[in-house]
Amino acid sequence: MKKTIFVGAATVVTLAAGAAMAGTADDVKARGKLNCGVTTGLAGFAAPDANGEWKGFDVSMCRAVAAAVLGDPNAVEFVPTTGKTRFTALASGEIDLLARNTTWTFSRDVDLKFEFIGVNYYDGQGFMVPKELGVSSAKELDGATVCIQTGTTTELNLADFFRTNNISYEPVPIETNAEAQQQYLAGACDVYTTDASGLAATRASFEDPSAHILLPEIISKEPLGPLVRHGDHEWGDVARWTLNALISAEELGVTSANINDIASSTENPEIKRLLGTEGTLGEMLGLDAEWAQRAIAAGGNYGEIFAKNIGEDTPIGLARGLNAQWTDGGLLYSPPFR
Amino acid sequence: MTTLTDPPKEHFRLSMLLYDTRYRSATIQVVALMGFMLLAAWLLSNTIQNLEALGKPVEFGFFSEPASYDINQRLLEYDSRDSHLRAAFIGLLNTLVVAVLGCITATIVGVLVGVLRLSSNWLVAKIMTVYVEMFRNVPVLLWIVFAMAILIESLPAPRAFRGENPTATMDLFNTVAVTNRGVYIPEALFSRSLGDIHFFGESAMRFDVSLDLIAIIIVLAGSIFAMRKVTAWANKTQEQTGDRPKIWHILLGLIFVPMLILLVALGFHLGYPELKGFNFTGGTHLRNSLIALWLALSLYTAAFIAEIVRGGILAISHGQTEAAAALGLRQGRIMRLVILPQALRVIIPPMISNYLNLTKNSSLAIAVGYMDITGTLGGITMNQTGRELECVLLLMLVYLAISLSISAVMNWYNERVKLVER
Ligand SMILES: N[C@@H](CCC(=O)N[C@@H](CS)C(=O)NCC(=O)O)C(=O)O
Numbered sequence: 001m002k003k004t005i006f007v008g009a010a011t012v013v014t015l016a017a018g019a020a021m022a023g024t025a026d027d028v029k030a031r032g033k034l035n036c037g038v039t040t041g042l043a044g045f046a047a048p049d050a051n052g053e054w055k056g057f058d059v060s061m062c063r064a065v066a067a068a069v070l071g072d073p074n075a076v077e078f079v080p081t082t083g084k085t086r087f088t089a090l091a092s093g094e095i096d097l098l099a100r101n102t103t104w105t106f107s108r109d110v111d112l113k114f115e116f117i118g119v120n121y122y123d124g125q126g127f128m129v130p131k132e133l134g135v136s137s138a139k140e141l142d143g144a145t146v147c148i149q150t151g152t153t154t155e156l157n158l159a160d161f162f163r164t165n166n167i168s169y170e171p172v173p174i175e176t177n178a179e180a181q182q183q184y185l186a187g188a189c190d191v192y193t194t195d196a197s198g199l200a201a202t203r204a205s206f207e208d209p210s211a212h213i214l215l216p217e218i219i220s221k222e223p224l225g226p227l228v229r230h231g232d233h234e235w236g237d238v239a240r241w242t243l244n245a246l247i248s249a250e251e252l253g254v255t256s257a258n259i260n261d262i263a264s265s266t267e268n269p270e271i272k273r274l275l276g277t278e279g280t281l282g283e284m285l286g287l288d289a290e291w292a293q294r295a296i297a298a299g300g301n302y303g304e305i306f307a308k309n310i311g312e313d314t315p316i317g318l319a320r321g322l323n324a325q326w327t328d329g330g331l332l333y334s335p336p337f338r
Numbered sequence: 339m340t341t342l343t344d345p346p347k348e349h350f351r352l353s354m355l356l357y358d359t360r361y362r363s364a365t366i367q368v369v370a371l372m373g374f375m376l377l378a379a380w381l382l383s384n385t386i387q388n389l390e391a392l393g394k395p396v397e398f399g400f401f402s403e404p405a406s407y408d409i410n411q412r413l414l415e416y417d418s419r420d421s422h423l424r425a426a427f428i429g430l431l432n433t434l435v436v437a438v439l440g441c442i443t444a445t446i447v448g449v450l451v452g453v454l455r456l457s458s459n460w461l462v463a464k465i466m467t468v469y470v471e472m473f474r475n476v477p478v479l480l481w482i483v484f485a486m487a488i489l490i491e492s493l494p495a496p497r498a499f500r501g502e503n504p505t506a507t508m509d510l511f512n513t514v515a516v517t518n519r520g521v522y523i524p525e526a527l528f529s530r531s532l533g534d535i536h537f538f539g540e541s542a543m544r545f546d547v548s549l550d551l552i553a554i555i556i557v558l559a560g561s562i563f564a565m566r567k568v569t570a571w572a573n574k575t576q577e578q579t580g581d582r583p584k585i586w587h588i589l590l591g592l593i594f595v596p597m598l599i600l601l602v603a604l605g606f607h608l609g610y611p612e613l614k615g616f617n618f619t620g621g622t623h624l625r626n627s628l629i630a631l632w633l634a635l636s637l638y639t640a641a642f643i644a645e646i647v648r649g650g651i652l653a654i655s656h657g658q659t660e661a662a663a664a665l666g667l668r669q670g671r672i673m674r675l676v677i678l679p680q681a682l683r684v685i686i687p688p689m690i691s692n693y694l695n696l697t698k699n700s701s702l703a704i705a706v707g708y709m710d711i712t713g714t715l716g717g718i719t720m721n722q723t724g725r726e727l728e729c730v731l732l733l734m735l736v737y738l739a740i741s742l743s744i745s746a747v748m749n750w751y752n753e754r755v756k757l758v759e760r
């Protein structure tokens with residue numbers, strides 16, 4: 001009898017100890033690896049290349065955080081998530097950071113208890129159709145069959161759009177981008193709708209991209225950004241300021257190519273604070289002084305990451321548009337490093 | 339002579355709970371039960387507490403909020419402004435549809451294959467064996483995805499039916515369109531319809547029942563009742579006079595004439611699918627997600643049912659067959675009249691668990707985008723509201739209720755076919 005009580009008590013104690021979570025930043029440092037949630041595969045944003053190495057715009061965000069916190073941009077464990085599984089993965093602690101073209105919405109922020117650390121891509125929902133259908137506006141889509149990814153804002157916007165325009169449609173719910181692509185190409189749906197950036201990326205991977213067009217309508221605001229669990233503000237700060245460092249670096253002209261020269265020669269106090277040659281910003285974050293230098297060196301500043309993965313010189317060919325620096329008429333605006 | 343002495347009066351001591359074999363097992367059970375209940379209570383309170391700490395207390399209010407998403411296959415009217423509960427109800431009906439269709443098809447195919455596996459024709463028996471082994475040994479999820487892929491990739495898209503020289507044409511005298519979005523078949527329409535009756539007002543469970551359908555069922559039931567009466571009369575006459583009166587034309591008339599009159603009165607006609615805009619409209623649309631799921635589930639489960647049927651038949655001693663043959667019965671009749679009725683007693687109980695399996699396996703529907711209750715309540719609703727615990731609890735309750743209902747019906751049937759012991 002005594003033994004039973006003892007064993008029972010011991011279990012309760014260990015479980016209680018497990019439940020009290022340490023900070024995510026400490027967990028990541030202790031583990032030596034960042035668990036980063038990405039898509040199951042969307043060229044340009046997050047997809048494994050021929051060598052099995054993850055590449056892309058969202059992947060670069062993971063690598064920058066890993067570089068800042070762990071000093072190694074490759075110390076990342078990429079966890080592929082679908083629109084449906086991503087939030088459970090983050091809430092359960094399976095991943096430390098979710099960088100998977102996820103729209104910042106009120107309910108995800110407030111009700112689902114996540115913390116969006118910023119916006120790394122200002123997007124909106126669009127429609128893609130085969131050219132041969134001869135459709136030139138989304139309002140002509142009455143009666144069409146539409147492929148959508150479930151568990152996304154996309155399916156909610158879609159319902160609203162067709163409802164307000166008083167036209168009907170047949171939704172085909174699908175779990176991943178790859179399946180949607182297969183159904184769309186086989187003609188099992190007339191239209192594929194998701195974030196315009198995702199459509200451009202998907203179209204770029206088609207055999208004949210020119211046979212498909214994006215309709216002019218953008219039916220929603222989709223500010224896409226990385227997110228972390230609500231409540232762990234230290235970790236949220238690390239992620240937020242890593243993103244801000246990448247954006248500020250572009251604004252200040254710091255690139256992965258010139259960062260070493262600039263770090264040793266610059267007289268600009270803001271750059272000095274950013275790169276840790278002056279002040280104690282790193283220490284305040286619980287990191288060392290060179291955290292931002294490593295984050296920028298990992299894949300370049302925001303502009304470099306954009307150009308390399310999804311920019312106009314890539315097959316995906318996205319223009320900066322809203323995602324230009326505020327000084328160029330865009331919406332990117334990092335708070336100051338001071 | 340022996341003197342009877344009372345055994346020494348034994349006093350109950352606490353240690354006997356452990357060392358006395360008379361009490362020990364009870365002690366262990368009580369302790370184990372207490373431990374189990376403690377664990378359950380701890381898990382429950384911990385879950386509730388943790389959710390509360392996360393700021394997500396358990397509550398079901400969100401079910402009455404608008405669902406905001408659309409569902410393609412809906413047996414009842416539904417739009418994106420209806421509540422989450424309504425969406426779950428629509429999903430539940432979709433689950434039931436595929437489960438019922440699947441169970442019926444699986445039974446027919448399963449019994450057929452089970453019997454044919456015992457065929458004396460070598461080729462037939464072998465083909466059936468290959469079928470059973472193929473389906474039994476590959477996970478059903480793969481069959482579902484495979485069926486869907488075949489439908490999508492091999493059938494023509496609706497746009498192939500368009501234009502001057504369409505590459506695809508409709509089947510069965512232009513009444514059926516087979517496309518990679520599903521099969522469109524003619525639907526029954528009534529120009530002088532009796533209308534519907536509404537149940538449950540404005541609640542999430544509201545539904546309409548067509549009075550036309552009720553009328554058809556009533557007339558059909560009346561016809562069958564009359565036919566039985568006539569048959570009984572014919573039997574009686576045969577027993578009394580030795581001559582069986584000719585009744586087949588009466589029976590035929592009884593079943594067809596009232597139904598024809600009713601259908602004409604209701605203004606029955608067929609609505610045919612036709613290509614309009616992006617899709618076929620009119621007719622009934624069997625989506626390929628339904629077809630793929632239905633096919634895969636039934637063929638998969640049929641393989642197990644076939645084995646059960648075969649086992650049931652083999653369990654009936656061969657003497658029965660020989661005895662029936664000695665009486666002059668033919669092969670088919672031996673099977674139908676002698677073997678199968680007895681085999682049923684062995685077959686029914688394991689059949690129940692196969693029906694339950696099929697129903698539960700239907701929750702894989704989302705793999706092909708079929709909006710069953712797992713897809714609506716356990717999928718989109720759960721995802722968009724973030725109420726995992728509530729949704730999963732309700733989902734488990736629903737499946738439990740469905741499973742218990744199936745068991746109840748099948749057990750009742752089992753009672754009926756069971757060997758009557760005297
Ligand atoms: N921004 C929307 C949609 C996100 C989404 O699902 N995007 C698609 C296409 S842009 C995607 O990332 N698919 C990749 C995959 O299937 O893993 C949301 O957050 O709900």
